[in-house]
Amino acid sequence: MSNHAEAQIANNKKTEKVFSWPNLVAKEFIAAILVTVVLLVYSYYVDAPLRELANPGEPENPAKAPWYFLGLQEILVYFDPWIAGVVVPSIIIMGLMAIPYIDVNPKGNGGYCFWDRRFAVTVFLFGFIFWYLLIIVGTYMRGPFWAFFWPWETWSFDFPTPPPLISLPNWLGIFALLIYFGFGMLVPAVAFWKFAKQLGFIRYNITMGLFLLMMGVLVKIALRLMFNIKYILQTPWFNI
Amino acid sequence: MNLILYFIRKLTETEVWKSVFRHGYTDTSRNRALQTISNVWLHLHPVKVPKHAVKIRFTWCLGGLTFFIFLFLTVTGVLLMFYYVPDVNRAYADMIDLMYVVPLGRLLRTSHRWAGHAMVITVCFHMLRVFLTGSYKAPRQFNWVLGVLLLVLTFLLSFTGYLLPWDQLGYWAIMVGTNMGAATPVMGYQGPFAELLGVKINNDIRFALLGGTQIDAPSLLRAYVWHCIGIPIIAGALMILHFWRVRKDGGISGPL
Numbered sequence: 001m002s003n004h005a006e007a008q009i010a011n012n013k014k015t016e017k018v019f020s021w022p023n024l025v026a027k028e029f030i031a032a033i034l035v036t037v038v039l040l041v042y043s044y045y046v047d048a049p050l051r052e053l054a055n056p057g058e059p060e061n062p063a064k065a066p067w068y069f070l071g072l073q074e075i076l077v078y079f080d081p082w083i084a085g086v087v088v089p090s091i092i093i094m095g096l097m098a099i100p101y102i103d104v105n106p107k108g109n110g111g112y113c114f115w116d117r118r119f120a121v122t123v124f125l126f127g128f129i130f131w132y133l134l135i136i137v138g139t140y141m142r143g144p145f146w147a148f149f150w151p152w153e154t155w156s157f158d159f160p161t162p163p164p165l166i167s168l169p170n171w172l173g174i175f176a177l178l179i180y181f182g183f184g185m186l187v188p189a190v191a192f193w194k195f196a197k198q199l200g201f202i203r204y205n206i207t208m209g210l211f212l213l214m215m216g217v218l219v220k221i222a223l224r225l226m227f228n229i230k231y232i233l234q235t236p237w238f239n240i
Numbered sequence: 241m242n243l244i245l246y247f248i249r250k251l252t253e254t255e256v257w258k259s260v261f262r263h264g265y266t267d268t269s270r271n272r273a274l275q276t277i278s279n280v281w282l283h284l285h286p287v288k289v290p291k292h293a294v295k296i297r298f299t300w301c302l303g304g305l306t307f308f309i310f311l312f313l314t315v316t317g318v319l320l321m322f323y324y325v326p327d328v329n330r331a332y333a334d335m336i337d338l339m340y341v342v343p344l345g346r347l348l349r350t351s352h353r354w355a356g357h358a359m360v361i362t363v364c365f366h367m368l369r370v371f372l373t374g375s376y377k378a379p380r381q382f383n384w385v386l387g388v389l390l391l392v393l394t395f396l397l398s399f400t401g402y403l404l405p406w407d408q409l410g411y412w413a414i415m416v417g418t419n420m421g422a423a424t425p426v427m428g429y430q431g432p433f434a435e436l437l438g439v440k441i442n443n444d445i446r447f448a449l450l451g452g453t454q455i456d457a458p459s460l461l462r463a464y465v466w467h468c469i470g471i472p473i474i475a476g477a478l479m480i481l482h483f484w485r486v487r488k489d490g491g492i493s494g495p496l
Contacts, residue, residue, distance in 0.1 A: 015494075017288040021275040024285060024294050031301040032308045039312065039351050039358065047346070048353035050339065053332045054411035056454065063412035066402050068360050068395055073416060082431045085420025096388045099371075100381030108374035110493035111292075117374065124371050238425075238432035 061144045070138030071131050075217060077146065078224050080239055088217065092127075095210045099124075102203045119195070127214055165230035173233040173240075180219070184212040284483060286491055293492040298373070302366035306394075307479065309359040316352040317468065324404070326464035328457045331406035356398045363394045375493035383485040386478055393475040400467035403460060414455055414463070422446040 018024075051060075065073045076084040107116035114121050141148055143155030147162075168176065185208050189196040196204045223229040231239040251257055252264065263274045273287045292298055323342055324334045338345035367387060370376060376384035403414045422428040422444060426436055429444040441453050451458030486492065 016291045018291050018294060019269070019272040019276075020285040020287060020289050021272045021282065024289050025276075025282060027294060027296065028301070028304055031305060035305055035308060035358075036312065039309075039355055040347065043347055043351035043354050046350070046354075047339075048350040049409055050335055050405055051408040054328075054406045054408055054455075056411070058408075059415075060408050060412040063416050065413050065416045066399055067357075068398065069417060072420070076420075081420050081423035082425050082428070086424045086428070086431070093388060093392055096367075096391075097385045100376040100378075100384045103377070106377065109377040109495075110373060110375060111495045112372055113374070121372065124368075128368060 062142055062146055064138070064142075067135060067139055071134035074134045074138035074142070075221070078217075078221050082238065083240070091210070091213060095214075098206060098210070102199070102207045104199060104203065123211060123214075130214075130218070163228050165224075165228050167231040167234060167239075168229060170234060173231070176232060177240075180216070181212055184208065184215075286487065289492065290494045292494055299492075300365070300369055302362050302369050306359055306362040306366055307483075309355050309362060310475075310479075313352060313355050313359065314472070316348055316355065319348055320352060321468060326404065326460050328406060328460055331404065331460060335405045335407070353401075356401060360394055360398055363391050367391060373493060380485075380489045380493065383482060383489055386482045386485065390475060390478050390482060393471055393478065397467065397471050397475065400463045400471065403455070403463040404467065406460060411455060414459070418446050418449050418455070421449055 064070060072084055072089060075088065078084075079088070103117075103120050105117050105120065107113070140151050143149045143159075144157050145159075147159040149155055149159075167173075185205070188208060189204065199207060220229075220232070223232070233240045252261075262278055263271055265271075276282045276285055276287050320338070323338055323345065325331065335349070338349045340346075342348070370384065370387065399414075399417060403410045419430075422430045422441075424445050425431045426433045427439060427445040428434060429439050429441045429446070431439075434440075434444070441447065447453060449459075449462070450456075451462045
């Protein structure tokens with residue numbers, strides 16, 4: 001058989017089609033029924049939470065946002081509210097929207113694959129898992145006054161006073177930021193020249209900028225946990 | 241048994257039945273195609289789909305389930321609206337009524353709440369599935385953007401619903417959330433550069449969200465209107481676009 005005929009057969013096999021009725025519709029129907037049953041049975045046995053009547057004079061301690069926002073509330077420990085509550089989610093949303101336009105790798109379209117797009121998959125999975133780890137910490141390991149408790153510890157008001165925090169002097173902070181972002185942008189451009197060239201100047205800068213910002217959150221958390229650093233940079237208008 | 245089958249056959253042969261249900265279960269290609277295209281609910285689907293697309297392990301049904309849970313929430317939500325009044329003097333009492341007085345009220349409210357959480361989970365994992373299968377790549381870039389917007393709207397739908405029981409949990413959760421809004425640069429009164437626009441506690445973005453300087457009756461009404469009318473309409477419009485684009489951008493993704 002000629003190569004052309006083989007390719008034709010392979011192509012036909014790939015695009016082999018089945019009728020939506022009943023192949024797809026039946027599965028959707030079963031999935032919908034299963035979810036309805038699970039939801040109703042679960043709801044029958046487990047009540048939704050309902051606390052006392054809202055009372056502005058009596059704050060909950062800890063007061064927690066809904067669970068899906070607890071990752072953001074958790075990084076309030078490490079950042080000022082304007083970063084944790086506004087800038088970080090905005091960058092996440094814009095970064096997510098940018099993904100299709102900065103990922104120019106044509107491979108892995110329409111199927112699970114890791115090796116051909118290991119950078120993209122690794123970074124995305126890292127971010128996804130990071131987000132949920134923060135939620136788990138915020139949900140199960142933060143007690144009164146947002147103090148840290150392991151899941152097996154009972155929440156109490158009798159926790160050790162946290163150590164005093166120190167801030168980097170501004171010259172060191174600016175230096176550290178320049179090093180972090182400067183080297184972070186330059187080193188991969190040199191080390192992975194092909195990757196950078198494939199992306200082009202603008203895409204490369206957006207990709208690495210987003211990547212460094214995400215890792216920056218982790219770096220700041222590490223700096224706080226290891227060296228009690230409060231701020232890296234202080235200005236009259238805002239602190240980072 | 242034969243009698244029952246006889247009646248079913250007679251019934252499905254009547255003019256009334258045939259005028260409602262056009263196509264039976266005749267196993268021919270033509271009839272299978274008609275089942276999809278002549279049914280307003282099913283014509284969202286193409287007549288034929290690639291074989292890999294109906295494998296559970298490809299989509300895990302996540303997008304479809306997210307939409308189904310949205311419908312479940314719409315039905316239970318509308319039923320809840322028959323009982324619940326977004327007034328600070330009544331809201332909590334209405335919740336108690338739902339839990340202890342209204343027939344099936346407890347199941348209604350509880351399943352609405354858990355379904356809300358379930359939708360947040362399924363939409364997140366739908367995004368993960370779409371990423372891992374590279375389905376955002378050309379020509380489907382814009383549909384991913386729509387998907388991100390729908391993800392955000394799902395969070396906001398759940399968040400606005402959080403205040404409605406008017407209990408301590410919702411009240412202080414909304415306090416945490418809207419205080420973050422107050423820290424918005426330029427537009428929040430506690431954020432950096434707030435003085436640039438002369439933003440104060442009574443004219444900033446938090447004020448717009450709450451309808452006041454603190455969480456009170458206007459905040460409850462705003463949360464209610466956004467939750468039941470505003471966001472569902474926006475999300476519904478985006479869903480129409482999202483599903484339309486799935487079809488128009490070449491159907492479900494698959495190996496090229």
